[in-house]
Structure formats: structure tokens, C-alpha cells
Amino acid sequence: MSPRRAGARRRQQTVQGHGLRFAFYGRMSTVEFQDRTTSLGWQREVAEETIQGHGVIVAEYFDEGCSRRLPWRERPAAAQLMAAAEHPNRPFDAVVIGEYERAFYGDQFDAVLTALTVRGVQLWLPEADGPVHLDDPVHRALLLLLGSQSRREVLRARHRVLAAMHIQTCxxxxxxxxxxxxxxxxxxxxxxxxxxxxxxxxxMHRLEPDPATAPWVRWIFQQRATGRSVAGIARELNDRGIPCPSSADRGRNRHRTKHEWIVRTIVGILENPRYTGRQVWNRHGASTTSPVRRRPQVRPAAARGWAESGKNTHPALVGEVTFLAIQGMRTGRPTKYGGTRTYVLAGLVQCRLCGRRLDSHWVNGRAGYRCRHGHTSARHRPPELAKNVYVREDHLLDDLRARFPEKVGDGDDGSAIADYLRSNHLTLICGGPTQELKPCGPPRIRATADETTEGQLLLL
Incomplete structure (x- = not known):
């Protein structure tokens, strides 16, 4: 027996005559819809009935607003309890739970009980009417049942709520x-x-057009319907000083820090079917597909999980025909061969001037990389901003092959060299405040004094 477990056993035997010292743990899942006093009160009352005649509760750990699916290390109070249990002079000898389903989900109990047992701390459950012993087959069967019941309770509640919300929407x-x-x-x-x-x-609440912002939504759809680019729409909105969604409604967007229109915001508005007057629920977030890529001219099928009302429930800001036509629009040209472009050194090229990773960019029909130093197409380019940095991928690969000839294989496309750079945490540094890349000749690569230590390659 380890000294720690032996000391814990002697400490429990010492206080046996006066009763064990218990730490109580409870949890409530939400703060907005549950009362802490009530939830804590009934759970602690059950725990006190469980340990009656065996000891008293001397410490209390209660999590608020935590899902039971979270591991104990990600719950504030549970993590504090486990940290206190590791201390040799902890103030408690055992832990008592108010209700299994409040504390555990699935097979979490095994991990918690094992960790406490190693430290000589008992774990008491009301369902077991006392301490739990893993070597007891009755207790093992009970834990399997409780774990399955806890998981079933979550799944059943989720299914009922989602099904009800689906019907309420449709x-x-x-x-x-x-x-x-x-x-x-x-x-x-x-x-x-x-x-x-x-x-x-x-x-109940319903949606109605906002006199201050609804005209701009109509304007966005009108501009896009004429073939205008998403970036051009964002630029004009910023130039006019029109408040973006996070600025127009700060009370509901306190988590957002930027106060300007970006391309992704415009795309999110253009893709939202609620502007046609229909109520939509359970959208799986806005699509991350680039606005210049081809999109189907039909709405996502209901089988994808969306719930859409069968009739208009609020005033529409765009017509159905216009909305569907915009979904299939694009401003960029497709690739000649219709395939997917591959950038071998994506994420490995860094700008020496601003420290940003260079974006993969198709330059004159070739794979290349570009840094715009934080500038986006949603704003006009400031005159003081440094020139963009461009570099061709084939020039980079040629110099890398010369630098690492042993990494070049048969039919090499640069993947082996890219894997070598990633595995050794090497980065290509290109550009500079006083240097420019010239198209007449490929740039040269010079390694730093210690590649493995510095983790960088300097591109002149």
C-alpha cells in the first residue's frame, strides 16, 4: 500500500468515531431557468440523508451553468474538488453526490471514482445508499444502469425539444x-x-422590418442582383458609414469587437432565407463556401435538418425569385479544367514585414502566395499601406529542392519538402521593408544559423 493511501486510511480511522468529513458536490445546468437556492437545497438535502449517522458535510462544491456532458476537469467546482482531493491535508475524507444524473454522464463515474480511490477518498451515492465499491458486482451493475439512464435522459429531452421546435416552426x-x-x-x-x-x-414575438436597417438589406439584395461583387457592396457600406450588424445592435452583439462591414457579413445576409418572409429554424450556420464559387439555385432540402414555415410569417425584404437567383450568382471565373487548386506550401510562407501568413493565391495561372498586410477587399486601400508581397510557388520549390536535394523523390511535386518543413517547424520568410521580389529571376533562400533552433528560413 502506498504511503498516501495508508495515511488516508489512518486519517479516516481516526475520525471514524466522530463521523467522516464529507465534501458535497452538486450541479445545475442553467442559470437563467433554474434557481440556485432551490437546486442546491434539494440536492444537499438528499446528500445529507445519505450520510446521516456517518458524518457531516464540511465542504461544498456546486457548479452552475455546466452541462453534465462536460468532463469534471472542465467544470470549475468539480475541478476544484479534484484538486483539493490531491492535497495531503484536505479538509474532507469522502465525497457525497446529491444525484447521479446531476453529476455524471455516461461512463464519467469510473474515471472520477478511480481518481478519488487512489487518493484514499470514498465516493458516496444516494442510489447506492452509501459508498460505492467497484469490486462489488451489484454496484457495477448499478453504475452501468445509472450511466445509461443519464445518457438516455439527455437524448430523450433533446429529441423532444427539437421535435417540438421543428413543428412550431413548420x-x-x-x-x-x-x-x-x-x-x-x-x-x-x-x-x-x-x-x-x-x-x-x-x-410571443415576431419579426418586423426595422426602419433604420431594413432599407439597407433591400439595397444589398438589389445591388447583388445587378451583378455587383460582394466586396464592392461591403466597401460602399463602409464608405457611407452605415453601421454594420454588430454596431447597429450592440446590446445583442457585445461579443463582437469589430465595427465594419466585411465580406462574410454580406454573404451571411444574402444566404439567409428569413429575408423572404418565411421563418427558418435549425440552420447549421452560414456556409463557409466562398461567394465566388458556384452555388445551387435551390434551397437546402428539409432533410438537411432545416425547418421552414409553409407560409410567410413576417414581411419579406426580398422576393423569392430574386433570393433564389442571387444564390447561384458568382463574380469569379471557374478554373479552366474545373478541378481543385492545390497549394503545396500553404501555411508555410510568412511575411517578413508584418508577420502574417501569406494567403494562397493564383497568380498569372500559377500557384503563388500573397500578403496584403491585413487589407481586405471590403475597404479601400490606405495610401500608407506597404505594397503587396507576391511570390510564386514554383520559384520557392526550385530553391527548396536545391537546398534539400535529399528530400526530392521521383515525380516530386514538393510534398516531401513541405512535409519536412512542417515536421521541423520551419517557415519561409519573404519580403521586407526595403526589398521587393522581382519577376525576372527566382528569389534565393538562405538558411539561418541554426534551422532546428530558429525554426525559420529567410527568403531574400
């Missing part, structure tokens, strides 16, 4: 909460359809 067209889309604001829609909620004074 059949009733109900607004189910969240931030209203840019261009809309919330308006009162009468008493809540649930009688109990209505008696408590809860009201």
Missing part, C-alpha cells in the same frame, strides 16, 4: 428566440400559446 411559423436578423426587430405577437406561460405574463 406549422405555426413561431419565432423561437435568438437575435433578430439584421434588418428586422422584435414586435409583440400576443400572449404565449401555452396557457401556463400566458398566465405568467409571457408574450
Amino acid at each position: 406549422v405555426q411559423g413561431r419565432f423561437l428566440g435568438g437575435r433578430p436578423p439584421y434588418g428586422y426587430r422584435l414586435a409583440d405577437a400576443g400572449p404565449h400559446p401555452n396557457r401556463a406561460h400566458a398566465n405568467w405574463g409571457r408574450r
Whole structure:
């Protein structure tokens, strides 16, 4: 027996006559819809009944707003409990749980019990009416049942809620909460359809056009319908000083720090079907597909998980025909062969001037890399900004092959050299405040004094 476990056993035997010292652990999943005093009270009452006659609770650990699916190390109070259990002079000898489903999910119990047992700390459960012993087959069967029940409770509640929200959207067209889309604001829609909620004074909400922002949503769709680029739309909005969604509604966007239009914001508006007047729920986030790529001229099928109302539930800001036509628009030209372009050194080229990673960029029909020093097409280029840095991939690979001939294989496309750079954490540094890359000849690569230590290659 290890000295730590032996000391823990002697400490428990010493206090046996006066009762064990217990640490209580409980949890409630939400802060907005649960009362801490009530939830903590009933869980602690169950725990005290479990240990009655065996000891008293001397420490309390209670997590608020944590899902049971989170491991204990990611819950603040649970992590503090486990850290205290590792201390030789911990103030408790055992841990008591208010309810299994509140504390554990799936097979989490095994890991927690094993960690506490190694440190000589017992774990008591109301369902076991005392301490749990893994060598007891009855306890093992009980834990399997409780773990399965905890997982089933989560899955059942999730299925019921999602199914109900799906019906409420498709059949009733109900607004189910969240931030209203840019261009809309919330308006009162009468008493809540649930009688109990209505008696408590809860009201329904619906979307109505916001006089300040709705005209700009219509303008965005009109401009895009004429074939204007998304970047051009963003630039004009920024030039006019039109507040972007995070600036127009700061109360619901406190987590956003930037206050300017970007391409991704425009794309999100153009892809949102709620602007056609239909209520949509359970969208899996905006598509990350570039706006210049071809998109289907049909809406995503309901089988993908979306729920869409069968009729209009709020005033539309764009017509259905215009919305569908915009989804298939593009401003860029497709590749000649229709394939996917590959950039071998993607993520390995860094700008010496600003420290940013160079973007993969197709330059004059070849793979290359570009740094715009933080400039985006949603803004006009400041006159004081340094010139863009361009470098061709074939020039980089030629110099790398000369530098590392042993890494060149038959039919080499540069992948072996790129893998070597990544595995050794090497970075290509190109550009500079007083140097430019000239198209007349490929640049040269010079290694630093210690490649493995510095982790960089300097490109002149």
C-alpha cells in the first residue's frame, strides 16, 4: 500500500468515531431557468440523508451553468474538488453526490471514482445508499444502469425539444428566440400559446422590418442582383458609414469587437432565407463556401435538418425569385479544367514585414502566395499601406529542392519538402521593408544559423 493511501486510511480511522468529513458536490445546468437556492437545497438535502449517522458535510462544491456532458476537469467546482482531493491535508475524507444524473454522464463515474480511490477518498451515492465499491458486482451493475439512464435522459429531452421546435416552426411559423436578423426587430405577437406561460405574463414575438436597417438589406439584395461583387457592396457600406450588424445592435452583439462591414457579413445576409418572409429554424450556420464559387439555385432540402414555415410569417425584404437567383450568382471565373487548386506550401510562407501568413493565391495561372498586410477587399486601400508581397510557388520549390536535394523523390511535386518543413517547424520568410521580389529571376533562400533552433528560413 502506498504511503498516501495508508495515511488516508489512518486519517479516516481516526475520525471514524466522530463521523467522516464529507465534501458535497452538486450541479445545475442553467442559470437563467433554474434557481440556485432551490437546486442546491434539494440536492444537499438528499446528500445529507445519505450520510446521516456517518458524518457531516464540511465542504461544498456546486457548479452552475455546466452541462453534465462536460468532463469534471472542465467544470470549475468539480475541478476544484479534484484538486483539493490531491492535497495531503484536505479538509474532507469522502465525497457525497446529491444525484447521479446531476453529476455524471455516461461512463464519467469510473474515471472520477478511480481518481478519488487512489487518493484514499470514498465516493458516496444516494442510489447506492452509501459508498460505492467497484469490486462489488451489484454496484457495477448499478453504475452501468445509472450511466445509461443519464445518457438516455439527455437524448430523450433533446429529441423532444427539437421535435417540438421543428413543428412550431413548420406549422405555426413561431419565432423561437435568438437575435433578430439584421434588418428586422422584435414586435409583440400576443400572449404565449401555452396557457401556463400566458398566465405568467409571457408574450410571443415576431419579426418586423426595422426602419433604420431594413432599407439597407433591400439595397444589398438589389445591388447583388445587378451583378455587383460582394466586396464592392461591403466597401460602399463602409464608405457611407452605415453601421454594420454588430454596431447597429450592440446590446445583442457585445461579443463582437469589430465595427465594419466585411465580406462574410454580406454573404451571411444574402444566404439567409428569413429575408423572404418565411421563418427558418435549425440552420447549421452560414456556409463557409466562398461567394465566388458556384452555388445551387435551390434551397437546402428539409432533410438537411432545416425547418421552414409553409407560409410567410413576417414581411419579406426580398422576393423569392430574386433570393433564389442571387444564390447561384458568382463574380469569379471557374478554373479552366474545373478541378481543385492545390497549394503545396500553404501555411508555410510568412511575411517578413508584418508577420502574417501569406494567403494562397493564383497568380498569372500559377500557384503563388500573397500578403496584403491585413487589407481586405471590403475597404479601400490606405495610401500608407506597404505594397503587396507576391511570390510564386514554383520559384520557392526550385530553391527548396536545391537546398534539400535529399528530400526530392521521383515525380516530386514538393510534398516531401513541405512535409519536412512542417515536421521541423520551419517557415519561409519573404519580403521586407526595403526589398521587393522581382519577376525576372527566382528569389534565393538562405538558411539561418541554426534551422532546428530558429525554426525559420529567410527568403531574400
